[in-house]
Amino acid sequence: MYFIGVDVGTSSVRAGLVKKVENGGGKLIKYHAEPITIFKPKTSYFEQSSKNIWDKVCECVKNVTADIIDKSEIKGIGFDATCSLVLLDKHNEPLSASPTNNNDQNIIMWLDHRAEKEADFINSLGHDCLKYVGGKVSLEMEIPKLLWLKRNMLDSYNNIHYAFDLPDFLTFKATGKTSRSICSLTCKWNYDAVKGQFPQDYFESIGLKELTEDNYSKIGNDILFPGDFVGKLSNEAANDMNLINGISVATSIIDAHAGGLGLIGSTTNKLSDVDLTSKLVLIAGTSSCHMSITENILFTKGVWGPYKNALIPNYFLSEGGQSASGVLIDYILSTHPDYQKTLNDLNGQNIHDYLYDEILKLSTSASLKTFHELTKDFHIYPDFHGNRSPVADSTLTGMICGLTMHNSIFITYLAMIQALSYSTKHIIESLYKAGRNEFKSILICGGLSKNKLFIQTTADVCSIPVLISNEPESVLLGAAILGATASKIFPNLKTAINELKNDAYQIEADVNSFDYHSRKYRVFLKMLDDQQSYKNIMNGT
Incomplete structure (x- = not known):
């Protein structure tokens, strides 16, 4: 049996075909990558095209599945992507998010910094929901960007039919379903996962009351956990990907978080601890993301979260990061x-x-x-x-x-x-000061996991062993784990992580x-x- 993982990064789309091997673990047997276009209309403005991205997704999937004669052996597909904002109009066609007014440029990328004033304004109001993002909303998140659109591109803002986080846009294209991942909504849209609702007074106070109308239909009211079954691959999407319809499509996740899923189960002979809360996952690429989970709610100033259910159900996720690494x-x-x-x-x-x-x-x-x-x-x-x-x-x-x-x-x-x-x-020290237990290992994936000096220096500086998975494409594996969960081959996400995890090798800190x-x-x-x-x-x- 096979599972497909699709990863949409900052500058490329990748798809991987994962097979469960007999002795345990998921093995990536083929993957393919395609570049995607980035538009830079102004300084600190970064935009993309949802059509360009979807075309490249389909091209990558067709490539990695070309040798599978019986497509029914493919049981599930999972998507991850950068936390970028996608705009669609009432016809579900691209809607411009660009000062160029080009509808093809309908994505404001995660690294776009145009919404600095809007983020400052939101933070000045000090709403209680900001405690879940370290006390401050980031200009990289989606709500400041939507406020920027209202203030600067009112025609586009008024014509928004759906505003998606890019991972959720991909499941929409795959199934036609408008469900959203609690991962994206909680991490980037100020959804309160503890109360299970958007904070309506927050949207009203910052001037985005219209997003609350019709039960938040524009930004999401059918909210699922990562790996939950969204729907079957639609006829149109199956045709685009040269697959059969009916393949299970999983609720998506943010790209760094997919790396977390692909890594967090890893162990070594020296460090066989299976306690998921003892691990710090470091996704180190263009930027870096530091993720850890706890069983109890834990607030840390300047660290995003705690996000309930954002990575694994019934755990709280804390997320630090570096905007450039x-x-x-x-x-x-x-x-x-x-x-x-x-x-x-x-x-x-x-x-x-x-x-x-x-x-x-x-x-x-x-x-x-x-x-x-x-x-x-x-x-x-x-x-x-x-x-x-x-x-x-x-x-x-x-x-x-x-x-x-x-x-x-x-x-x-x-x-x-x-x-x-x-x-x-x-x-790490900020998390310790907030009361979390000490980490027993740091698991690294991403481009910098291939940099020997970076790995050794991380271990030396933090005085914590570093684990590097024997499966170098942890993000693609994590996306495939979502697809495996949605297929019901495994009863839940935690089981899928355990069944498809890979062993790792360990780098010790130099005393x-x-x-x-x-x-x-x-x-x-x-x-x-x-x-x-x-x-x-x-x-x-």
């Missing part, structure tokens, strides 16, 4: 004066492996206790694209201390990797670096304080 590493390298020379020196080697090897050589030559000591006099604060957690301040910027006229690309690269790890430690990181982490926090002090000075406060 992988893209920030790329930026710090590509803008370095020695970048081109470094590319010329690779001789076919992966640039990140090459840099790590050279860092180890430099450390050995200097007879250092740990390679991390190379950055003793060079420090980076990494919020070049604002802080998502735990400060929750989109106006924060990056800082570098220790610049000379001859800064090495190796030291700069190492310092940036360390800075991102200190940011992760900052999130020789603990003291060094303790001191350098103090510098990290001091740089944050100093930046806030500079703002106060310049504002005359």
Whole structure:
């Protein structure tokens, strides 16, 4: 039997075909990726086309299932996607979300920062529902973006028939059903999953009362849990994908959360703990997402959540994050004066492996206790694209201390990797201060899970073992787990996670670096304080 997982990321669509193997676990036997278009009409504006995305979804699914002669062997399909806002008109056709008034540009992407004023306004009112998002709604979420549309593109706003989170749009296209995932609504739409309702007075107070009309039909009133059965694949969608109709379609999930599903069951011979609440899942790609679950409700300032049922039913999800991680590493390298020379020196080697090897050589030559000591006099604060957690301040910027006229690309690269790890430690310490139990492992997936320096530095800085799944495509596996749950092959989502999980290998923290990181982490926090002090000075406060 087979399950399909579809992942719509920031710049590409991927589909994977997963097969349950006899000795346990889900094996990705084929996957295919296609790029998707990003429009940038203004600075900090990022838009996409739902038609372009759906066409690429169908192309990817057709590719990975082409060799399956009997399509009835495919039992379920699950979708995940970025938390981007999709607009449709009364004919369910794309409705412009762009100042260009091009209807094809009907998606405001997650990383779009146009709604900064709207987010600030919403936060200034201090509604009680904001306690579920660390005290502040993010400009990356959907309600500030809808308020921006009302204030700046009233014609489009007034013609919204449906406003979907992108993962829910995909299940709508697959089935024709307008149900929404509690994952998307709770994490990005201020749905109160504890009370099981949208906070009507919240929408009224911020000026979006019309969204409450007709029992919230525009933004969702049929709310399901991740992996719940949405419906059967429609005739139209089956034709688009070259599949048979009737395949079970699962309630969707946000892309990072799909990685959480694909990872959270993983164990090793050294660390066989099956307690899901003891694990921090780090989805590290263009941006990073830090997810953990608890059995009890736990509020943490600056950390999104607790989101009830958003990942696994009957658990509360806490979600921290970094607005820029992988893209920030790329930026710090590509803008370095020695970048081109470094590319010329690779001789076919992966640039990140090459840099790590050279860092180890430099450390050995200097007879250092740990390679991390190379950055003793060079420090980076990494919020070049604002802080998502735990400060929750989109106006924060990056800082570098220790610049000379001859800064090495190796030291700069190492310092940036360390800075991102200190940011992760900052999130972890915020969760500890709120009362959660200590983590026994960090499970990493995404592009940075292939970066050996990033993995080792995360373990060293946080003093927690890092687990890397033997299935590198954890996000696609997580989406397929949703499809498996909807197919009723497994009785519930938790069972599907356990049956399709993969083993992992473990990276231990280097005890020789603990003291060094303790001191350098103090510098990290001091740089944050100093930046806030500079703002106060310049504002005359």
